[in-house]
Amino acid sequence: MALITCQEALDLVAAHIAALFPRTCTERVPLEQALGRVLAQSVYADRDQPPFPRSTRDGYAVRAVDHGVRKLIGSVRAGEVWTGASLAQEETIEVMTGAPVPDGADAVVMLEHVEATATTVSISDRHLPSAGDNVVPRGQEARAGDVLLHAGVRLAAAEIALAASVGAAGLDVYVQPVAAVLATGDELVAVDQTPASHQIRNSNSHALAAIVREHGGVPRLLPPASDTRESLLERISVARDADMLLLSGGVSAGKYDLVEDVLLSLGAEFFFTGVLIQPGKPVVFGRLPATQTHAEQWIFGLPGNPVSTQVTALLFAMPMLQALGGESLPQPRFVQGTLASIMKVRSGLTRFVPAKLSSSLHAVTVNPVEWHGSGDLASNARADCYIVVPSDVDSVAAGTTVTVLLR
Numbered sequence: 001m002a003l004i005t006c007q008e009a010l011d012l013v014a015a016h017i018a019a020l021f022p023r024t025c026t027e028r029v030p031l032e033q034a035l036g037r038v039l040a041q042s043v044y045a046d047r048d049q050p051p052f053p054r055s056t057r058d059g060y061a062v063r064a065v066d067h068g069v070r071k072l073i074g075s076v077r078a079g080e081v082w083t084g085a086s087l088a089q090e091e092t093i094e095v096m097t098g099a100p101v102p103d104g105a106d107a108v109v110m111l112e113h114v115e116a117t118a119t120t121v122s123i124s125d126r127h128l129p130s131a132g133d134n135v136v137p138r139g140q141e142a143r144a145g146d147v148l149l150h151a152g153v154r155l156a157a158a159e160i161a162l163a164a165s166v167g168a169a170g171l172d173v174y175v176q177p178v179a180a181v182l183a184t185g186d187e188l189v190a191v192d193q194t195p196a197s198h199q200i201r202n203s204n205s206h207a208l209a210a211i212v213r214e215h216g217g218v219p220r221l222l223p224p225a226s227d228t229r230e231s232l233l234e235r236i237s238v239a240r241d242a243d244m245l246l247l248s249g250g251v252s253a254g255k256y257d258l259v260e261d262v263l264l265s266l267g268a269e270f271f272f273t274g275v276l277i278q279p280g281k282p283v284v285f286g287r288l289p290a291t292q293t294h295a296e297q298w299i300f301g302l303p304g305n306p307v308s309t310q311v312t313a314l315l316f317a318m319p320m321l322q323a324l325g326g327e328s329l330p331q332p333r334f335v336q337g338t339l340a341s342i343m344k345v346r347s348g349l350t351r352f353v354p355a356k357l358s359s360s361l362h363a364v365t366v367n368p369v370e371w372h373g374s375g376d377l378a379s380n381a382r383a384d385c386y387i388v389v390p391s392d393v394d395s396v397a398a399g400t401t402v403t404v405l406l407r
């Protein structure tokens with residue numbers, strides 16, 4: 001299969017994602033456990049929001065049409081309600097921030113802008129109010145019955161706050177997708193073993209498990225497979241009931257790179273088997289079809305080089321995982337920043353260069369870190385993002401606005 005461009009590969013994943021909806025597997029969780037989960041229901045306003053005209057200042061509720069000194073007839077704070085008669089001409093009631101504005105009043109004047117005695121309030125000429133000043137009308141933020149949150153949103157603090165405000169003590173969320181993680185390679189040993197000089201520790205499984213968790217999935221770590229058909233077949237069959245299979249290693253051109261062959265023998269179809277990117281060129285995306293006993297399984301064969309593994313997981317596998325978890329049309333997280341120093345690369349492939357973001361009030365700057373290729377985990381950990389360099393570019397000047405892939 002020919003190599004395709006990065007955009008074509010992203011589009012292919014996006015097309016399969018679009019065909020996944022709607023997801024159906026849901027569970028109910030208490031609001032306290034909903035952070036990071038994907039909402040599987042609509043959340044409605046249970047009443048008008050705010051439910052009463054709300055004062056946004058400590059001050060005095062008045063009628064804007066009145067002039068002159070107001071007669072002070074009472075006081076209301078948040079949690080209280082004015083039970084007296086509607087405000088009459090040239091009357092005022094002291095109100096606190098968050099208090100219901102009494103009937104008849106249409107504005108609140110800040111207490112800093114008046115001179116008040118125990119019985120009167122006079123507003124300074126420079127601060128005469130207009131109707132509506134410092135009052136949020138009932139229902140301005142939402143009307144009872146409005147949909148405030150839609151299924152498919154990942155619940156962060158803002159959504160949790162909104163759900164709490166309308167009394168959603170429990171929420172239906174999508175069941176988290178399971179991603180089986182299978183590293184391949186005869187050179188691998190477990191992290192708690194002492195490797196011989198020709199061996200390396202299996203870091204990719206841990207990287208992938210962490211990335212899966214960060215994107216709302218549940219990783220299932222399998223013991224690494226060795227570079228034989230039998231070992232791969234055995235591990236892949238054990239992983240068959242996971243929603244997704246994330247393999248690392250064994251996808252390039254070498255004679256022990258058997259992953260594609262083994263998947264083909266199991267009936268897999270491939271949507272791409274190489275993308276014009278660096279790192280990560282040999283990345284594979286495919287699917288094992290549904291059988292009588294198993295649902296379809298999405299497969300990503302990620303290149304074994306550790307930085308390639310992480311970049312391709314972020315670009316291609318995580319949007320699919322998030323979609324399997326019910327999130328609406330997820331995409332890799334691209335933002336823009338200003339390049340801090342000149343960058344030279346070889347053109348021909350879309351490059352993802354490890355970099356560090358620094359952000360201040362008015363600028364997001366991005367600094368490439370020194371790195372030594374797709375195996376350089378140390379540099380990768382000094383970075384927190386990747387600068388995207390288009391395939392037809394070999395030099396980017398300092399000060400250029402560049403696209404950045406966030407982790």
Ligand SMILES: Nc1nc2c(c(=O)[nH]1)N[C@H]1C(S)=C(S)[C@@H](COP(=O)(O)OP(=O)(O)OC[C@H]3O[C@@H](n4cnc5c(N)ncnc54)[C@H](O)[C@@H]3O)O[C@H]1N2
Pocket residue numbers: 183184185187188200201202203204205248249250251252253254257279280281282302303304305306308374375
């Ligand atoms: N003749 C060619 N050789 C290579 C090509 C090519 O097109 N033609 N592509 C290169 C590119 S690009 C990459 S990326 C790698 C991908 O190789 P594989 O996916 O087959 O991965 P391996 O060969 O198994 O391993 C590559 C590298 O990564 C280390 N590794 C593997 N698994 C782990 C793990 N679980 N934890 C930590 N490190 C791991 C492995 O030891 C190797 O050093 O192929 C190039 N070659």
Ligand code: MOO
Pocket residue numbers: 277278279280281282303305308374375
């Ligand atoms: O692209 Mo490979 O991903 O050079 O290391």
